[in-house]
Amino acid sequence: MTLAVAPEPHIAFEDLETADLAVDTLYAGGSNGNSGDDPIARLIRGVGNQGGFRYKGSPTKQTVRLAVLYTTGADVDWPDHLDTDTGTFTYYGDNKRPGQDLHGTPRGGNVLLRDAFAASHGAETDRLTGVPPFLLFEKAAGSGRAVRFRGLLVPGGPALSPDDELAAIWRATSGQRFQNYRARFTVLDYARISRTWLQHLLTGGNPLEGGCPPVWASWVKGRAYTPLLAPATTVIRSKADQLPDDREGQAILDAIREHFRGRESDFESCAVAIWRLIAPRTGSCDVTRPSRDGGRDAVGQYILGPTANTITIDFALEAKCYTATNSVGVREVSRLISRIRHRNFGVLVTTSYFHKQVQEEVHEDGHPIALVCGKDVVDVLRQHGHTTLNAVQRWLEHSFPKLQIP
Secondary structure, three states, X not given: OOOOOOOOOEEOHHHHHHOOEEOOOEEOOOOOOOHXXXXXXXXXXXXOOOOOEEXXXXXXXXXXXXXXXXXXXXXXXXXXXXXXXXXXXXXXXXXXXXXXXXXXXXXXXXHHHHHHHHHHOOOHHHHHHHOOOEEEEEEOOOOOOOEEXXXXXXXXXXXXXXXXXXXXXXXXXXXXEEEEXXXXXXXXXXXXXXXXXXXXXXXXXXXXXXXXXXXXXXXXXXXXXXXXXXXXXXXXXXXXXXXXXOHHHHHHHHHHHHXXXXXXXXXXHHHHHHHHHHOOOEEEXXXXXXXXXXXXXXXXXXXXXXXXXXXXXXXXXXXXXXXXXXXXXXXXXXXXXXXXXXXXXXXXXXXXXXXXXXXXXXXHOOOOEEEEOHHHHHHHHHHOOOOOHHHHHXXXXXXXXXXXXX
């Protein structure tokens, strides 16, 4: 029996001015073919119709009452990312090219980030007056100018240090170095922002009044985070879901394969490095000698607990440097399953994708194995600053140099 797919929540363009903001609802754009089609400007009057940072008020005068963060999700150099498992949203500032100071952008987006994150660590009055409610919208795929509301944001997170919350990171374009912010927010667990509160904020009302969401009030009063946690229900990914859909992402995987061509077993060390990016608390990890089937394994430890009293969990890692047309099948995963001892877990990293049968077996049988596909590899490299083909090639050459045979 095939279940009918529920219609997607959708608000028509002509109804935007009176609409509430509901999480994951799509808000339609206009059809005139000009900037007036922008739905955000119609939803929230006075915040503008262009750019990633939009707000009511002035960042430089510290009078912002309400802020909108908009992301297309398509900028591979600055990969904004919402982690629905943890409720953490990573957003990059607006100094995205060389030639100006970190805080010298025309829209003042980085000034807003700097001041809001600083105020978030102050007293209640600092958060009340210095941190506007942030509303997150993203471009809706294949829907013209339509946008999707992703939630109400607050700076920082329950498990983040101040340095992790807002960091000035370096990038280079054409040899010119410059800085931009990487900011991390928490999406609060609140399903619907009322039109009443939006209007109250836009007219300069006290953010704690006029229909204020209780989770926002709790954060302002005590910096208490209530993240919206939404673990994914779909665990079987298609081939298309496991490989990058942009040319540069595909070229990055090709570069990794080419770097290890003829010595695919050496990819194991690269796979360990990629896993460390995904799981930063990975401790010691030893790569073993090549096995008969040409693969190399690694065994390592993942660290849990406070610094003064940690515990470790052992894991086994395997890597498959495959082409995009060669999937990881049952045979490869069965080999890893056989190596996992009680209370251990496994990691399998590939530059390709996992066959559907493999994923079904791992999840249905409850095997504790992390499956890291080609798209995951590209995504985590980008999240850690290796955003271009040249950057990844430099990383490969410096981290995993080819041995020179005399």
